[in-house]
Amino acid sequence: MGLFDGFKRKRNEERQELVNRAPQENEQANKDLVQDAAAVEAEAQAPSTDSGEAPKDTAAPEPASSITDAASAPTAPIATDTATEAFGESGDGAGEASTSEDTASKVENEADDSADEAATPLPEPKRTPIKPLSEKAPVTHAIGETKILAIINQKGGVGKSTTAINLAAALGTLNKAVLVVDLDPQGNTTSGLGVDKGQIEHDIYDVLLNELPVEEAIVPDVCEGLDLVPATINLAGAEVELVNEMARENRLKAALGALRGKYDYIFIDCPPALGLLTVNALVASDKLLIPIQCEFYALEGVTKLLDSMKRVKNALNPSLETFGVLLTMYDGRTQLSKQVADEVRNFFGSSVFTTIIPRTVRLSEAPSFGQPITEYDPKGKGAIAYTELAKEVIQRG
Ligand SMILES: Nc1ncnc2c1ncn2[C@@H]1O[C@H](COP(=O)(O)OP(=O)(O)O)[C@@H](O)[C@H]1O
Numbered sequence: 001m002g003l004f005d006g007f008k009r010k011r012n013e014e015r016q017e018l019v020n021r022a023p024q025e026n027e028q029a030n031k032d033l034v035q036d037a038a039a040v041e042a043e044a045q046a047p048s049t050d051s052g053e054a055p056k057d058t059a060a061p062e063p064a065s066s067i068t069d070a071a072s073a074p075t076a077p078i079a080t081d082t083a084t085e086a087f088g089e090s091g092d093g094a095g096e097a098s099t100s101e102d103t104a105s106k107v108e109n110e111a112d113d114s115a116d117e118a119a120t121p122l123p124e125p126k127r128t129p130i131k132p133l134s135e136k137a138p139v140t141h142a143i144g145e146t147k148i149l150a151i152i153n154q155k156g157g158v159g160k161s162t163t164a165i166n167l168a169a170a171l172g173t174l175n176k177a178v179l180v181v182d183l184d185p186q187g188n189t190t191s192g193l194g195v196d197k198g199q200i201e202h203d204i205y206d207v208l209l210n211e212l213p214v215e216e217a218i219v220p221d222v223c224e225g226l227d228l229v230p231a232t233i234n235l236a237g238a239e240v241e242l243v244n245e246m247a248r249e250n251r252l253k254a255a256l257g258a259l260r261g262k263y264d265y266i267f268i269d270c271p272p273a274l275g276l277l278t279v280n281a282l283v284a285s286d287k288l289l290i291p292i293q294c295e296f297y298a299l300e301g302v303t304k305l306l307d308s309m310k311r312v313k314n315a316l317n318p319s320l321e322t323f324g325v326l327l328t329m330y331d332g333r334t335q336l337s338k339q340v341a342d343e344v345r346n347f348f349g350s351s352v353f354t355t356i357i358p359r360t361v362r363l364s365e366a367p368s369f370g371q372p373i374t375e376y377d378p379k380g381k382g383a384i385a386y387t388e389l390a391k392e393v394i395q396r397g
């Protein structure tokens with residue numbers, strides 16, 4: 001027991017506080033945002049829409065109550081009353097249960113490593129220089145078919161942005177050309193990749209509402225192999241402004257269509273709501289990647305998401321499918337995490353990725369340093385998990 005032990009203990013406590021605080025703050029921010037959006041949308045509902053193309057309940061933002069209720073409803077921990085017919089794969093769930101046990105035990109005891117991690121020094125925050133696309137390093141490999149994947153779940157705080165940043169960066173390090181489109185007005189993915197929102201000239205809002213060619217909004221080389229279309233708070237107005245626009249559900253699809261053949265993967269980081277922005281993502285995507293947090297109410301709201309997916313599939317994007325379901329923030333020390341992982345595998349069957357993302361302090365710290373986990377802590381469990389996920393994504397084709 002020396003002086004240094006006391007110092008380390010204090011730092012550990014400070015870090016733990018940071019980690020405890022971050023998800024709550026994020027959750028609160030999401031709730032506020034959705035409440036604001038719902039209020040503004042309620043006002044905007046009065047003038048009727050021009051095209052009438054969108055099914056009303058698909059286009060309307062999720063009422064704030066659905067998210068706040070999720071946190072307080074006295075229901076069973078895991079809602080299993082979900083519409084199974086929306087999901088072809090769910091039938092083979094029983095066969096998956098054993099896989100989930102195997103995978104769960106692999107990450108068991110690996111979840112919280114804050115004690116070891118706290119001893120290493122923190123790096124300086126990264127500031128990604130914003131340069132024009134013309135200065136981007138040329139892609140040297142042949143691009144096959146571009147896959148456009150929406151990272152979607154209308155619940156906030158389930159790991160969408162963390163997955164967008166870190167899966168995309170991991171694919172970049174595996175020599176794939178990747179673009180992330182930040183479609184959340186909170187812009188967590190934008191800042192998490194070290195891009196200073198104050199320096200951004202054009203964002204996804206300009207693409208959706210000001211007819212800006214998407215190439216002009218791309219910030220190239222935010223990381224190895226990774227480009228970004230950023231979001232700023234401007235985007236908060238898009239949900240309402242899109243309502244009276246022509247082809248309002250197809251804006252993103254039209255924009256990203258121009259980028260097919262230029263990237264191996266395009267990820268869309270969705271906002272925590274089922275409003276018009278999310279509908280744009282559903283229309284623009286080939287497939288969906290659904291992160292599910294290993295926590296209480298894990299499956300709550302999934303019915304609505306699958307319902308929206310079905311409506312968009314029927315009306316606007318017939319080839320839309322689920323690409324995969326990702327278990328996030330898994331804590332191998334808790335029975336709850338294991339239980340949720342089993343429930344999700346029973347429900348979604350083989351759609352669930354074998355890779356599970358553990359809860360680690362480093363993953364929650366990395367965004368404040370503007371770095372993906374593959375740069376911030378390349379040898380840690382978070383980087384390993386997201387690299388494994390990237391390989392699984394490549395395998396799924
Ligand atoms: N695997 C993880 N381990 C620890 N913290 C995580 C992990 N994944 C996400 N977080 C933290 O949880 C909060 C919510 O994650 P985020 O990716 O922003 O969710 P969403 O985009 O779905 O709202 C953030 O503070 C993030 O840093």
Ligand SMILES: [Mg+2]
Pocket residue numbers: 160161162184188189270
């Ligand atoms: Mg997010």
